[in-house]
Amino acid sequence: MMRPERNPAIVWRLEKKHYDEAWEAARNDEEDFDDKGVLTLMIKGGIHQLNLVGAEIWTRIDGTKDDAAIAAEMAELFGWEPGETVEAVRAFLEGIASRGWVTLS
Amino acid sequence: MTITHLASPVTVNWGITARCNFVCSHCFSRLDQAPELSSEDARRVVDILADHSVMFLNYGTGEPLLRKDLFELTAYATAKGLKVTMNSNGSLIDEAAADRIRDAGFHGVGISIDSADPATHDAFRRMPGSFDKAVRAARLLRERGVPLSISSVICKINHTGFPELVSLARSFGAHTIDLHNFKCSGMGGLNKDQLDLSPDEWKAFYESAVPMRESVTDIDIAFDDPILSLLGAEDKAALVSGSVCGKLSLYVKPDGEITPCGFIPITIGHILRDDFGTMWESSPVLDHLRHKSATGKCSGCSKFSACLGGCTARALAVYGSLEAPDPHCWAEEAEK
Numbered sequence: 001m002m003r004p005e006r007n008p009a010i011v012w013r014l015e016k017k018h019y020d021e022a023w024e025a026a027r028n029d030e031e032d033f034d035d036k037g038v039l040t041l042m043i044k045g046g047i048h049q050l051n052l053v054g055a056e057i058w059t060r061i062d063g064t065k066d067d068a069a070i071a072a073e074m075a076e077l078f079g080w081e082p083g084e085t086v087e088a089v090r091a092f093l094e095g096i097a098s099r100g101w102v103t104l105s
Numbered sequence: 106m107t108i109t110h111l112a113s114p115v116t117v118n119w120g121i122t123a124r125c126n127f128v129c130s131h132c133f134s135r136l137d138q139a140p141e142l143s144s145e146d147a148r149r150v151v152d153i154l155a156d157h158s159v160m161f162l163n164y165g166t167g168e169p170l171l172r173k174d175l176f177e178l179t180a181y182a183t184a185k186g187l188k189v190t191m192n193s194n195g196s197l198i199d200e201a202a203a204d205r206i207r208d209a210g211f212h213g214v215g216i217s218i219d220s221a222d223p224a225t226h227d228a229f230r231r232m233p234g235s236f237d238k239a240v241r242a243a244r245l246l247r248e249r250g251v252p253l254s255i256s257s258v259i260c261k262i263n264h265t266g267f268p269e270l271v272s273l274a275r276s277f278g279a280h281t282i283d284l285h286n287f288k289c290s291g292m293g294g295l296n297k298d299q300l301d302l303s304p305d306e307w308k309a310f311y312e313s314a315v316p317m318r319e320s321v322t323d324i325d326i327a328f329d330d331p332i333l334s335l336l337g338a339e340d341k342a343a344l345v346s347g348s349v350c351g352k353l354s355l356y357v358k359p360d361g362e363i364t365p366c367g368f369i370p371i372t373i374g375h376i377l378r379d380d381f382g383t384m385w386e387s388s389p390v391l392d393h394l395r396h397k398s399a400t401g402k403c404s405g406c407s408k409f410s411a412c413l414g415g416c417t418a419r420a421l422a423v424y425g426s427l428e429a430p431d432p433h434c435w436a437e438e439a440e441k
Contacts, residue, residue: 011188013158017112037344040111042160045281045327047115047344047353 003066004093004102006058012041014055022052026078043101053078057092061102067093107345109395110352113157113385118367119150120166121175123359127168127194128231131258131300133291133368134166139360144174146377148181150357153381155185161212162187166359166367170197176209183210192217192256195242196235203245213252215283216243220262221269229262243277254281259328260300264310268317274324281325284314286433289422290368304435311336332434334411347413351394355385365394368418393427400428406436 018038025033037049039058050058056077060070067090075085097104122141123134142150154162162182169175169191179189189209195216198206206214216239220226223236230236246253255274257263263270267284274282286307289297302310311328315336318326331347345352350366357363362372363384373391374384385391397413399406414420415431423432 011160013160015112016158037108040115040160040344042115044325049344 001066001068002090002093002104003063004061004070004097004104005063006061007043007101007103010041010043010101012039012058014039014059015049019052019055026052041101054092057089058096107343110345110385110391113382114159114353114355116161116163116354117154117159117357118163118165118354119357120359120367121147121164121169121178122167122172124171125167125194126171126196126232127235129292130229130231130296131260131287131293133288133293136291137358137370139358139362141172141359142361142377144178146361147174147178150361150376151178151182151185151187153376155182155187157381157385160188162189164189164191168194168197170202176205179209179211183212188212190214193242194230194232194235195239196232198238198242198245200245203242203249203251206246207249207251211251213254213280214246215254215256216246217256217258218243218270218273219257219260220266221273222266225262240277243279247278253277253279254283255279256283256285258285258287259302259310260287261302262300264302264306267310267314271317271321271324271326279324281327284326284328286328286330286416288368288416288418290370290418294422302433304433307332307433308335308435330416330433331412332415332431334408335434335436345395346411347397348394348416348418350417351388351391365391366418369421371421398428400426401430402434402436403430408436 015038018036022033022036022038034051034053036051038052039050039055041048056074057070060073068086071086071089072082074080074089075082093102093104096102120134123138128135170193182189189211190213191211192215218226218239219229226236227233243253257270259267271282287293287301289301293300311333314326314328329349350369355363355365356367357376361376363374363376364371365373371390373388394417399409399414403409403414415434417427419432420429421427
C-alpha cells in the first residue's frame with residue numbers, strides 16, 4: 001500500500017484539446033490512443049508530458065488516495081481487470097517517484 | 106518524440122515596460138521604446154493568458170520594478186493561477202521592495218549578474234555600483250525565501266569566467282544560474298563585434314559548460330540553445346525541435362504587440378485586439394518557425410532535425426532570413 005503526494009515544485013496543466021482527442025481515440029478503440037501527451041509538467045526548467053493513462057493517474061493524486069483507490073478508479077474508467085490495474089498503477093507511481101515527481105508514503 | 110507546439114504557450118515573456126534605469130551594452134529593447142499598457146489593459150492581458158492556461162508569465166524587457174502597478178498586477182496574476190517570474194537588474198530591490206516581491210507571490214526572480222568581477226559587470230551594464238546592488242538584491246530576496254536565479258549573458262566578457270559566476274550564484278543560495286547566449290539584437294547588434302563570440306568560441310564554451318552542468322548538483326546550470334545538438338547535448342526530454350520560441354513560448358511587447366520571441370522583431374498580432382488562440386494556432390510566422398526548411402550548410406546536416414537550423418533570431422539579425430543557418434553554429438560541411 002502506498003499513498004502518493006505530488007512534488008509541490010511541479011507546475012502542470014492538462015492539455016484539454018489533446019486530452020479530449022485522446023479520449024475520443026480511446027473510446028474508438030484506437031490502439032495509439034495513449035501515444036499523445038495530454039498533460040504537461042514543468043520541473044526544474046525541464047518539460048515533460050504524460051499520456052492519457054498517466055494523466056488520469058496524475059490527476060487522481062491528491063495526497064489522500066492510496067494506490068489501491070487510484071487503481072480502482074482507473075479500472076472502472078478504462079474497464080480494466082482490477083488486479084492487473086493495481087500492479088500497473090504501482091509501477092507507474094514508482095517510476096515517477098524515482099524521478100522525484102511524487103513522494104510515496 | 107517531438108511535437109511542433111503545444112495547445113498554448115507554456116511561458117509568455119512580457120515586456121511589462123520598456124523603461125529602464127540602465128543602458129546595458131547588449132540590450133535588445135533599448136532601441137524600441139514602445140509605450141506600455143495601462144493597468145486596466147495589463148489585467149486584461151493576464152485574463153487572456155489565464156484563459157489559455159499559460160503556466161508561466163515572465164516579466165522583462167525594461168526594468169519591471171519601474172512599473173508602479175507591478176505588485177498589484179502580480180497578485181492579480183497569481184490569483185488567476187499564473188506562476189509569475191521576473192528578470193531584474195536588482196538596483197531597485199531594497200528591503201521594502203523585497204518584502205513586496207515576497208508578498209505579491211512571485212514564483213521566482215532572476216537577478217542579472219554578468220561577471221563575478223564587480224568592475225567588469227558594472228562596465229557591461231554601464232552603471233557604476235550595479236554589481237553591489239545586484240548582490241544586495243540577491244541576498245535580500247533569499248533572506249525572504251523568494252526563489253532566486255542568477256541570469257548571465259554569455260559573451261566576450263565572461264565566456265571563460267562562467268565557473269566563477271556559478272560559484273557566486275551558489276553563494277547566494279540561487280537554485281539556478283541561467284547562462285543566456287548573446288543575441289545580436291538591438292544594442293546587441295550595434296555592439297556585436299565587441300561582444301559576440303566566434304563559432305569556435307561558442308563551441309569551446311559549451312564544451313566546458315555542458316560537462317559542468319552534468320557534474321554540478323547543488324545548483325542548476327541552465328542554457329537553452331538549439332545548437333547544443335551539435336554536441337549531442339540537447340535536452341533529452343525536449344518536446345520540440347530547435348528553439349522553443351513560437352512552440353512553447355511567446356513574447357508580448359510593452360504595447361501589447363506579440364512576437365515569437367523578444368529577439369525576433371516580427372509582429373504576429375496584438376494581444377488585446379486579436380484572438381490569442383487563433384494567433385497561436387494559425388500565425389504564418391509561427392507555422393514557419395515550427396516547420397523550418399534546411400538551407401545553406403544546414404542542407405543535409407544530420408543535426409538539422411534536432412536543431413531546426415538553430416536560433417532563428419540570430420539568423421534573422423545577422424543574415425536577414427528566418428531560414429538561414431544560425432551564425433553561432435560551428436558545424437562545417439565535413440561534420441555533416
